[in-house]
Amino acid sequence: MENEKPQPGIQVISRAIAILRVLSDTPQSLGSIANATQLPRSTVQRIVDALALESLVEAGSKGVRLGWGLAEIANRNKTNIVETARPVLETLFARTHETVDISTALGKEVSFLDRIISDQELRVVSFPDKPRPLHAKANGKALLACLSNAEIERLYSDQPIALTEHTLTDLPTLLAELEKVRKSGFAYDLEEHALGVCAIGTGLIAPDGKAYAFSVAMPASRYPSVKQEVEIALQEARDMLSGLLERL
Structure with a gap:
């Protein structure tokens, strides 16, 4: 034959x-x-x-x-997270007028599912050619915090890469920060992904077990004055989306 x-x-x-x-x-x-x-x-x-x-x-x-298209395909047969989260994202934007997004993890990188760009003159925009490693972004850290330390250690068998002088590249230090994220509910990017840019993120686990994160990014110069208000808005967004997903 x-x-x-x-x-x-x-x-x-x-x-x-x-x-x-x-x-x-x-x-x-x-x-x-x-x-x-x-x-x-x-x-x-x-x-x-x-x-x-x-x-x-x-x-x-x-x-x-x-690319982001893989995450979109993966979610089509599950909850339509983008459609469900869109009004929540719009509310988050209305509260902050900063750049807001919802994302998930794709390998060791952040995969954006939806985003609204700030309408302010000084604002954060996309970095299309820049890597989006989980450990260097607020939404990425929020997603990592949804994993166990053992899962994170397997994911980072190699040393995390540095994008700026502020990026956490030491795994024990990163794990210690992620423990703080789990306790507070908030993750921070303090010029770790790009100089001059800060962000705050929060994560949640959907009923199907998939982790998602909201984040709000702003110029570093505006971060101290808006931090508290952004945290309140993020907590409300997380609670709102969690409630919507539970009813689906």
């Missing part, structure tokens, strides 16, 4: 899945992906371009990483 060769369409799908698995932890260059998958670089380039069109991967200055 002759060996059956994979059909072209099936082979492309298999290769695309292999590339997505390589990207599950950290961004990679095309060369690194080619080496890990043992595929020609030209083939990797074509597949990555096709995946990027569907937002399944994103190409940035640090390499190719998983």
Whole structure:
């Protein structure tokens, strides 16, 4: 009996899945992906371009990483979190007039599900080419705090990367901060992801076991004066979304 060769369409799908698995932890260059998958670089380039069109991967200055489209697909067969959270996000924005978002974790990075940009003249906007590691962002820390320390240690078998001089790159220090997040309900990014930018986040676990986080980002110059008000607004948003999810 002759060996059956994979059909072209099936082979492309298999290769695309292999590339997505390589990207599950950290961004990679095309060369690194080619080496890990043992595929020609030209083939990797074509597949990555096709995946990027569907937002399944994103190409940035640090390499190719998983895209927000994966999180969107993962959530379609569960609670429609984006639709449910949108009015809550709008209320959070109305309370703060800062940049607000809801996100989930995708590997070791933050994956944004929805966002409203501040309407103030001095405001925080997106950094499309900048990595979004969980440990360097307020929403990311809020998501990490939903995990056990053992899960976090497995996730960070390598040392956390530094994005600014303020980024926490020592795992014991990060774990100690996450314990404070669990107790207070709030996580903070004090210029750890980008200089001049601060953020406050809070996380919640949905009835289906999935973790989500709200965050509010503002210029560092405005952080001290709005911190308390933002924390109150975030707590209300978390409680409101938790109540909505429980009724679904």
